[in-house]
Amino acid sequence: MWNIGIFSKADLDAVVAIERQAFRHPWSRDSFLKEITCECALNLVVRGDDTQYPHGVVAYLCSRLIHREMYILKLAVAQNWRRKGVASMLLKESFSRALEKAALTAILDVRRSNFPAISFYHKHGFQVVGSRPAYYSDTGEDALVMRKKL
Numbered sequence: 589m590w591n592i593g594i595f596s597k598a599d600l601d602a603v604v605a606i607e608r609q610a611f612r613h614p615w616s617r618d619s620f621l622k623e624i625t626c627e628c629a630l631n632l633v634v635r636g637d638d639t640q641y642p643h644g645v646v647a648y649l650c651s652r653l654i655h656r657e658m659y660i661l662k663l664a665v666a667q668n669w670r671r672k673g674v675a676s677m678l679l680k681e682s683f684s685r686a687l688e689k690a691a692l693t694a695i696l697d698v699r700r701s702n703f704p705a706i707s708f709y710h711k712h713g714f715q716v717v718g719s720r721p722a723y724y725s726d727t728g729e730d731a732l733v734m735r736k737k738l
Contacts, residue, residue, distance in 0.1 A: 595631035602645035
């Protein structure tokens, strides 16, 4: 039903469409293009059998592997595919691939008010280890820093 693969240039339109659905201040197409060409990136997409989405892409995760740490930049699922286990599956696969590349921990930032995301990450073993005051420029909201040992 689902297939996880490397995020490629062919996936850009689908990822940008999901990004616009998921975030108030979405990344641009150019931002994603730069991200997929980064040498330290680990960027994945989930393809499903839903023809509503270009190339069948229903979710994506962008991360970087730096100094044995996986830094998760983005994780989003198309609206019609949420709450079906897609994000969990994608996160677990990204952990597996990061471990293969010698990563020891995963880290991410999340808006302090994003309770569903915080709950999701707690469910997957992340713990709050700090905060970044006024991290989000659009609202001045703090970010929580969450970390998980892989």
